[in-house]
Amino acid sequence: MHGEYKVPGGKLVAVEVEVNDGRLSDVHVSGDFFLEPDSALEDIDAALVGMPTDAHADQLAHAISGALAPETAMIGFSPQAVGIAVRRALGKATDWxxxxxxxxxxxxxxxxxxxxxxxxxxxxxxxxxxxxxxxxxxxxxxxxxxxxxxxxxxxxxxxxxxxxxxxxxxxxxxxxxxxxxxxxxxxxxxxxxxxxxxxxxxxxxxxxxxxxxxxxxxxxxxxxxxxxxxxxxxxxxxxxxxxxxxxxxxxxxxxxxxxxxxxxxxxxxxxxxxxxxxxxxxxxxxxxxxxxxxxxxxxxxxxxxxxxxxxxxxxxxxxxxxxxxxxxxxxxxxxxxxxxxxxxxxxxx
The missing domain is CATH 3.30.930.10 (Bira Bifunctional Protein; Domain 2)
Incomplete structure (x- = not known):
């Protein structure tokens, strides 16, 4: 399932997700944002795997924030933006x-x-x-x-x-x-x-x-x-x-x-x-x-x-x-x- 969220004044976040037994089993985040270090993208994906499909965007964002090192720089997007894109992929949130x-x-x-x-x-x-x-x-x-x-x-x-x-x-x-x-x-x-x-x-x-x-x-x-x-x-x-x-x-x-x-x-x-x-x-x-x-x-x-x-x-x-x-x-x-x-x-x- 695919979901997207364009941050107002920021960048596009896209998410591909698969679900198994009510939980996210495979997640891939992409977009035109900036992220340092590069390896943080893998940390974001991993943080979402295993999350329940009924988790709200702020719960998903909390999981992402907890998995990232303090020096991680998310430019043009945020953990909350990723959470919204995931919710859209799951059909829980809608787009224009x-x-x-x-x-x-x-x-x-x-x-x-x-x-x-x-x-x-x-x-x-x-x-x-x-x-x-x-x-x-x-x-x-x-x-x-x-x-x-x-x-x-x-x-x-x-x-x-x-x-x-x-x-x-x-x-x-x-x-x-x-x-x-x-x-x-x-x-x-x-x-x-x-x-x-x-x-x-x-x-x-x-x-x-x-x-x-x-x-x-x-x-x-x-x-x-x-x-x-x-x-x-x-x-x-x-x-x-x-x-x-x-x-x-x-x-x-x-x-x-x-x-x-x-x-x-x-x-x-x-x-x-x-x-x-x-x-x-x-x-x-x-x-x-x-x-x-x-x-x-x-x-x-x-x-x-x-x-x-x-x-x-x-x-x-x-x-x-x-x-x-x-x-x-x-x-x-x-x-x-x-x-x-x-x-x-x-x-x-």
Missing amino acids: HDHVFDVIGPVTMDPVMHMALDEVLPAEVAAGRRAPTLRFWDWDSSLVVIGSFQSVRNEVDEDGARRHGISVARRISGGGAMFMEPGNCITYSLVVPSSLVEGLTFERSYAFLDDWVLGALEELGIRARYVPLNDIASDVGKIAGAAQKRFASGVVLHHVTMAYDIDADKMTDVLRIGKEKLSDKGIASAPKRVDPMRSQTGMPRDEIIAAFLRYFRQHHATHTSAYTAPELEAARRLVETKFRTPEWTHRVP
Whole structure:
């Protein structure tokens, strides 16, 4: 059995394995990585022989680490990367190419509906009623979206929000606040089975799931990089922030918001943003616009989204899809019973 894993920003690891009586009986690791000394490759192979086929990637990595001399240098890969490749060879973990993705382009609606769909669609993917899905948001009103664990009064100037007619809603994933007005951001959600990130730490899963958009940005002329834990940045500064929610049903929600052209003056009137966060967002002084995607590409927002969709379709098996009537109805119910209720919005006052 054959498995491969491409380390984000690193090298390819390939593994050939044979199994006997529930254990690895023969293992050969290869790839375009660098390893010193050469003999360490034999030590890696030997460390995996005899390991049970139900061992997790971190258990396999622990066995490899224990077999290597302290002076061993693994360049472009790691014991964890080998463990993931083994899990893929055994069919325990999946790769991008193992899935056909539903792709849904921007549909303009209440932004709170998009937040509700981020709860509905993972349930649909887990139930097998929908394939793994990439979808782009579009919205018709302004909203401050706070992270699942943020305090409303610490993050939002509610007087400022009322003055500008901007409401507040809480999403199901962690992370920081998003200032969303029509046309000022580019937001997408990716819903995938947990098998796609099996064996990856939370930090590595962010880099892995963001890797495709780094390629899309490069085609647009932006040299972007992943910045732990959950940011995408260029040489000019931060472009985007990501957040995740992992469901017990075996599905991962990963969504990203990129600043296209934000009114920084209004944002600082609505959000309680300290000097450190202002610097992180690339705001030297207000009033100013936060516009990394507009200024660095020189492209209209809809053309950037179209380029992202085109890149994803070129590199992955996809099916053009749309929201179903039951999905939209389930989202509407969640908007009324959860996302617009004070009990949810102010669950952390």
